Amino acid sequence: MDDLFITQSEYFKLFSHPVRLKILEILRREDACVCHINAILDLRQSYVSQQLAVLREGGIIEDQKCGWNVYYRVIDRRIYEIMDGVLSIIDPDGTLLRDPLALPADCPCPRCRDGECDEKVAQPETEYSAE
């Protein structure tokens, strides 16, 4: 039988990694493919994929296909209330150094390059059926 505190601590573990927090901040703006996320983080793509898999298996994000590409989105945006709540405790004055998570001008992802699947940017809250 699963103890509530065990389940809760397992859930918190999903957030206890700086790269996963950065990925979630990127996905706060819009759903994104792995190459878009990787262009911002400038890490090995296999490493980014590994962290995306942890978040997906933990039920934090889901992927959606658009043509040949896979876009990741946050399933329940209440996670940002958790993240913002922690931030307000550990950095109430906003003095800690923050990674700007800037998108490079030459992002190679299909959306930035060709405008593919752009309709999802305009409607981030919409549910998309997986077909």
Ligand SMILES: [Zn+2]
């Ligand atoms: Zn991009």
